[in-house]
Amino acid sequence: MYKGVGATLSIYNLTVDNSQYSTGAITIQNGVDTIQVGWMDIYSGNWWLGVGPNATLIGFWPKKIFTSLAEYGSSVACGGQVYSPPGQSNPPMGSGFRPKMDTRYDAFCAYFNIVNIAHEIEPVMDVEEYSDYDTYKVKDWGVTKPMGHLVVYGGPNKP
Numbered sequence: 001m002y003k004g005v006g007a008t009l010s011i012y013n014l015t016v017d018n019s020q021y022s023t024g025a026i027t028i029q030n031g032v033d034t035i036q037v038g039w040m041d042i043y044s045g046n047w048w049l050g051v052g053p054n055a056t057l058i059g060f061w062p063k064k065i066f067t068s069l070a071e072y073g074s075s076v077a078c079g080g081q082v083y084s085p086p087g088q089s090n091p092p093m094g095s096g097f098r099p100k101m102d103t104r105y106d107a108f109c110a111y112f113n114i115v116n117i118a119h120e121i122e123p124v125m126d127v128e129e130y131s132d133y134d135t136y137k138v139k140d141w142g143v144t145k146p147m148g149h150l151v152v153y154g155g156p157n158k159p
Contacts, residue, residue: 004039
């Protein structure tokens with residue numbers, strides 16, 4: 001059970017067609033309820049969004065708008081997502097290239113952490129990698145120095 005998720009994401013300015021999308025995201029989910037970032041306030045149960053190294057508060061989603069996410073998240077994720085209608089070429093994801101295992105070039109989620117049920121921050125454990133291996137790649141590096149728990153992703157170009 002998770003009370004929050006966070007990471008530092010690299011950002012690239014990719015070009016996609018109007019009918020496509022490409023994003024990097026961190027997600028917390030329970031049942032049909034999903035938010036892309038945030039953590040649950042220990043007192044109100046609202047889900048907060050903070051950005052930057054000091055997690056400057058931007059706003060929140062009230063607890064009352066959720067059903068299954070009202071108490072906790074059951075899964076978390078970090079990485080890239082793309083969509084393209086059938087018949088169109090694959091849009092770029094991450095940096096637009098498959099990971100080279102070098103954070104100077106790879107899109108990444110660094111410091112991939114969860115807020116546990118006791119409201120303590122800890123690295124995500126037991127990560128499963130999901131990739132379209134012919135087109136896109138995701139690689140979990142685990143806990144590294146100096147970037148904490150690190151996940152790299154990208155595509156569709158071959159290395």
